[in-house]
Amino acid sequence: MNKHKSRLFKENVLLRCINCGSIYEADPWLFICPRCRGLLEVEMPSNIEVDFRSIANRRMGVWKYKELLPLGNDIKPITMGEGGTPLIKLSRVMEALNINGIEAYVKFEGANPTGSFKDRGMTVGVTIAKYIGVKGVIVASTGNTAASAAAYAARAGIKCIVVLPKGGVAKGKIAQALLHGAEVMELDGTFDDALEEVFMNVTSSNSRDLYPLNSYNPWRLEGQKTIAFEVVDELGIVPDAVIVPVGNAGNISAIWKGFKELYRYGLIRELPRMIGIQAEGAAPLASAWSRGLDTPQFIEKPMTIASAIRIGRPVNWMKAVRAVRESKGTFISVTDEEILESIKILARFEGIGVEPASATTLAGLIKAYNNGIIERNSTVVLIATGHALKDPDTIIRYSL
């Protein structure tokens, strides 16, 4: 082990293949299991010495929970105070929708520094990139990953290269990537094609100049698991269900991992059900689930107004299916009309402005309630992943 590794990660942090179970030493460059090509997951040490009370005086945010993150405690993070987002109780919306006996909260990830939850992953990912001394980071993106990577790379003083599906990214997100100085490459094709391009580039070249920060990078997802920590920390209880928009399926997997770790460390005694929402035209997981299939049938040309989740081949599908199955949750799909309606309801009744992908959570809650998937006397948290300002064109085009 070189001296970098021993300081970058905590002792006893490992990588485990989610497919064949092989265990590997913590390594920032290992993304795919060399034995079976499965995705890897960070395995935290079996013991930690922290509970919510002992850190109650710390500022809210991703790094409040540094003992629960895999990075060494003396690592200096590249941070902008990400996380610590508001948990907003819905009242007028529930009344307007006539949903009774359910306590619902919105975790407003739009309040992150670049306006989406991606900042939670990027603060960890770019901290690693800076530490290992790469020239820059590279991502494929439907937009928010690009905006976030660009900002954190700027802060770290390293390059950022983003590969975007041409014409498939909301205006606010492209503007951010350019503003923060990213090198933007547009690709004819879908996000899935862009991701493959980045993946092939990184895995086929021997050069380690550019560090990839898409969600197949298990280290990035470690930052995102703090959504679970904050929900429990702030609510004081474990919600019955957590509703998450699903695109590449990294976030739902990360949040579930966060809850499971709290459980394993004895910090909580129950686990929530994970409910993943996809848009109807981009729902490989939801449509497989509804037909009782375990493996998604990938979609060549995903279509939805919710560009952040316009993804046909979710790279983390296996982690997400496991999260939903283990938690006794479900996948649900919603239509673009339902998404538009939900944006408007959140905006008009609660003052919460979200981008289309995030509104799938309210549309999903309505469906789950009507189908009896969510019972009365439940506490539910909707993960509102990105800010309304990300996609002003949709608001104006549909006169929301």
Ligand SMILES: *Cc1c(COP(=O)(O)O)cnc(C)c1O
């Ligand atoms: C990235 C993103 C998603 C999807 O998250 P995955 O981890 O890819 O499933 C949902 N909503 C917004 C706003 C996003 O930026």
Ligand SMILES: [Zn+2]
């Ligand atoms: Zn394997």
